[in-house]
Amino acid sequence: MRGFRIALARAARSRSLAELQTAQRRRPSDLAQRFSHLAPAPARPSFGIAFDIDGVILRGRSPIGGSPRAIRRLYYEDGTLKIPFLFLTNGGGVPEHRRALELSELLGVNISPAQVVHGHSPYRELVHRFEDDLIVAVGKGEPAVVMSEYGFRKVLSIDEYSSYFRDIDPLAPFKTWKVGQTDSNMSAKVHPSYDVYTERVKGVFVVSDPVDWGRDLQVLCDILSTGGLPGSEKGDQPPLYFAADDLEYQVK
Structure with a gap:
């Protein structure tokens, strides 16, 4: 019995020695691949970064200083995100996915729409309240397109809305210029x-x-003072929401 135990121990030692010699003959890459599942995953950062855009990252469409290089340092070499960050701006007038494409092009990295927060992005939270109601979107760019993409189903830009009322703008005959908006060109495709x-x-x-x-201002006063229908009897004033009540402009 004792001899059997000794033989068994010798066999085990011989097997261990053979496995060790085989492992030593393996290439380092083979060993790394074999035990890669044991390597610790990169620790997730405990913080994130919120960047303003205009005056911090870009001036118009031109990157400021070394901002593209600084943004690229937030990514691993394979393009995956190392440090979570987003762009937080009170600007807007275009959908977030379009701004993300623009930033990706200008900064040379892949920016997702989820990393772009405009001043009007919180309007998404009001879709359930106004989803099937007629609303008016105000501002430069494509305000009605923005609201439609959030899920509002019945949206008119203020350009479109005011065009239905011939005399709603008392100063229209004195204006020699025309507002070049893009919503009116897309309204037939976006809005019924x-x-x-x-x-x-x-x-x-x-x-x-x-x-x-x-x-x-004139159109908004007419909408709000009549309960949402200019020229009609007064009704309950509809709510007015501001994405950014900032009336100051930066001079270049």
């Missing part, structure tokens, strides 16, 4: 026709800075 003469506006959303302040 609404009977604005009978349906009341249930909410007004200032998405970005207006272009024609005088007209927009």
Whole structure:
């Protein structure tokens, strides 16, 4: 019995020695691959970064200083995100996915729409309240497109809405310039026709800075003072939301 135990121990030692010699003959890469599942995963950072855009990362469409290089340091070499970050700006007027594409092009990294927070991004939280109501979107850029992509189903830009009322802008005959908006060119594709003469506006959303302040103020006063239907009897005032009540402009 004792001899059997000794033989068994010798066999075990011989097997261990053979495995060790085999392992020593393996290439280092083979060993690394074999035990790669034992390597600790990179620790997740305990912080994130929020960047402003204009005046910090970009000036117009031009990167400021070494901002592209600084942003690239937040990624691993394979392009995956090392340090979580987002862009937080009170600007807007375009959908977040379009701004993400623009930033990706200018900074040379892959920016996802989830990393872009505009001043109007919180409007998404109000979709359940106004989803099927007629609302008016105000501001430069494409305010109605922005709101439609959030899930609001019945949206008109203030350009579109005011075009239904011939005399709603008393200063229109004196204006020699025309506002070049893009919403009106896309409205046929994005919005169905609404009977604005009978349906009341249930909410007004200032998405970005207006272009024609005088007209927009007049139209908003008519909407709010009549309960959402200019020219009608007064009703309950619809709510007015501002994405960013910033009336100061930076001079280059």
